[in-house]
Amino acid sequence: MNAFYERHKEEIERILAKYPPEHKRSAMLPLLYLAQRDEGYITREAMAQIAEILDVSVTEVDGVVGFYTLLHDKPGGKYRIQVCTDLPCALRGAEQFLHQLEEALGIKAGETTPDGLITLEEVMCIAACDKAPVFQVQTGEGLTYYENMDLEKTLALIAEWRKKHTKTPEGNSS
Template identity: 55%
Template sequence: MLCKFTGSTFDVTWLIYRGCSRHHWFGRYCSGRCRPVNELYQKHETEINEILSRYPENFKRSAIMPLLFLAQREKGFVPQEALAQIADITGVSETDVASVLGFYSLFQETPGGRYRIQVCTDLPCALRGSETYLKNLCEALGVKTGEITEDGLFSVEAVKCLAACHRAPMFQLQGDGEIKYYENQSVELTMQIIEGIRASVASEKEGKHG
């Protein structure tokens, strides 16, 4: 567990493995000069304690997913340092947290656009034209897979199964804290959706400056 010891003549951070209290991150601080330096917990203490309260004491690992969503909310992706912080809060290894992060397309490991267009390219979807759809969509937006549009609003990503193989081409749209699904897509239909979002964002900006 990361704790910071401050003395009169020195200030140094030590790595201590659960030497203070198993409840260290659950709102109880150890005595003396030791205090937590878990930035995620410090920033969202009330919300994290509420999340942890949903689960039995021996099943804090069940909080990994909501904590990943919490870490992702601020920047639109989960920064690397959050893995160790979530591991410390839930009492699991950093590898355990990373395995959850990597498994679900709902979580992002790298920065992207405000809106992420995630196209399933698994074999069943590919047989229904998803790879061609993805290629043509990228061309229409002037980006490559994984890149962000010039206005910073959209990134296009290839992902694994989204459970709608029979309605491919399809994509999952993540942005502004929402997740939406669009099925039986063509590039023309998708561009209409994109232009609608752009118009909404422009209207939003005008409202703020109006």
């Protein structure tokens, strides 16, 4: 088939088995998540290979990637901190929390820290309204919720990540 398929053969077959064989296009989002795990974002090459596996055009795959906010076609930070500032969270101080975080990190929402560790993002409701301020952290591997947060707890979390990723002399461990 292709390199992407060979690399993840077992997992891809397990994903395809969830859907009727004649509707394998349903595996689109799961395969895109898999591609995102490889590189932290979805490359043009991965889109082409997924298109081949699912028998659709690259344009179709590209259209799907562009539609969903959790799929990224450009590299970002290793950790994407996605702060909810929607109405219920905003009523509980989420906007102020985001501003504090922007100041502490020296970047605006939508930007990435110079060391490539963190991308800060402002997102819509993530169904944790009673535990604001709240954010989710998206990495290639998945997504974790952090609830009832404040600046101090968040900076401690970031310090842990920094430590984890500066162990090797190159400073770009994976």
